[in-house]
Amino acid sequence: MKEFQDKNEWALILGGSSGLGLATAKKLANHGMNICIIHRNSKMQEPDVNAEFETIKNKNIQFKSFNSDAFKPEKRDTIIEDLKAILGLNHKIKVLVHSVAKGNLKPMVSNENPVLKNDDFALTINAMAISLYDWSKALFEAQLFAKDTRIVSFTSEGNTKAWQNYAAVSAAKVALEAITRNIALEFAQFGIKANCIQAGVTDTASLRMIPGSHKIIEHSLKRNPNKRLTLPEDVANAVYLLSRDEASWITGTVIPVDGGEHLS
16 A cells, blocks of 8 residues: 555655665655655765665655765755755655764773763764754745644654763753644644654664674663564665654654564
8 A cells, every 4th residue: 555655755864874764765766645755965975875775766656865964054055946946836745764873982081092071972962963853944935845744853762871981872862852842832823743763772883883783783782571682774764754644743753663572
């Protein structure tokens, strides 16, 4: 069943060239939604990224990607002008997915490695939290949102737990959740819903960047009642469910999608 087919609806995915964002793009495209991905990749990564994008284009949907720095206001403005031209008067953004992994994973105390500074916190919180508001507001002001828009972002258990080297990202996740709650409250009158998905530990490139990630993986496999890690596809399935008409009364929440990992 392709329930989004021919509805002139788009999903805009920030950070959709790998991991949770890419899995979400594929899932929504499978159900007939048009896809726009904003990503930042090097020339060396482009062949692999473009190969993934080709699989999405083959789903008989409209597709557009921008390899650009989504955090620079002038780049964001340029992309939004381009989107206005692409979408025209009849097409709208139904789903905004914030799948951004750009942050500092430095320790607070170390004799060998650089330590966290104010700038590291600022960069991480701006990229992984405040950018959700920047994009939501810019798309809203450009009148690109549908009448019943769903905004979804990804948080983690680092929102309440202290992990080594994770302080800046943890602070960003808490800010992301706070911003999501207020978007849900203040934009409700315009039909916009906003939720965070708290994904379980997922073996992605972002996870591998965390020092000691192998220990996080081992610990998660022991405590997860289903005895496996969360897959990007598990999270993508949840975004799909939140995009459906039946999920229109779910807003302002943090939803664990982790196979019960948070239970123990």
